[in-house]
Amino acid sequence: MTFIYTKIDREIPDEVRQWLEQEGKEQEERYQKIVAEMKALNPTRDQWYEEFFERLKKYGFNADGDQRVKIKEEELPVKPDGEHVVVY
């Protein structure tokens, strides 16, 4: 998926190809750093999830705009086995 709306094709010069290759490598490094940081946040995130569930029970889930629907304890999801990731 892209934002494509208008584009004009051209031949890509070699110096531009090198720039593209370098940017691709640097982005891969940034991505891996983000993945590691988000993994390190797992214990804190688990706590945030529990606080979220408490608010759903007490104040409700924002179903549409400010319309809130209270969620019962038995309706809450069960945490699945395996590692939880948030960056894909």
Next chain:
Amino acid sequence: MSRPHIEPFCDRDVPFKNMTLPGFGSGFSYKMLSFDTEIGSCTMTVQLAGGYRQAPGFSYSELEFIVVEGNIQVGDKSCRKGHYFYVPAGYALPEISSEQGALLLMMYNTAEPSRVDSDEHHPQSRTELYHDVDSFGDIVWQPGNLVSPSVASGCMIKLLNFNPQTYAMTFLYCMTPDFHQDNISYHDCCEEGYHLWGTSWMMQFGDLPTGGYFWRPPYINHGAFASEFGCIAIGRTDSKLFNHFHYNPWSTPGQNELRSAARLAKRDPILYKWCVNNAHNHPHGPEDFEDTMARRGGGHTHADGTHHHHDHNGDHVHD
């Protein structure tokens, strides 16, 4: 792969680099925020040094940009913080300069950054699509409930650009102080955001401060949401934004995608059956007769649904 999931990222954490691509001159430095490894399209924070000048010229890529800090001069127009530009590929902008320097957010949508000196538009440019606006001064905030189900009150938007064919849009959004929304959201489209000012919080990723950025592929959970002191940001989607809300933080993108399809099957069962049974789900979608039907003027249709006739010898790209 096109653009990977970049979230969260803060441009304040990395230094500027000098732009080495031809045509940009000295005094143009950037921080890469996200980058499409297939076509080179990208989003960058750009710093123009004081005294920077760029001759009139065009890009082979469609370009959007907004002034984040400082002032720039574009031809005879003085543009302050919040000024937004939508520039079709091949549209020749007049001279751009900045006396005191400026910070910009630049989004090259359809190819890598490029610039060719020219005071004439490229013959293939869709010049009629160009527009710019002082988004801070000349557009009012609207409630965020333009789509349903909607965000909670306190999240408002200003629409900057809209593609009537794909429903892709660019918009400013803000959260008022003490904004909070207790649900988890995902969309059927890519979503991008950059914080011009202020901090917001998302339950998966934590705080996103000034200079904070995300590029989020479809079907990825984000939220609950909150902002203690408020924020202003620029956001984009690459197709229709629909809020799929739920409260399972452990659902995966694959499960979310299936849920979207299941909801389509419930909502539009006849259309869903046609798509599935006829296997008409090829990448470019089924034929829209308005795009292909013979017209008396012999014209053709563009990605935004408009059609016209003109003569040229070069290639012409259709989506």
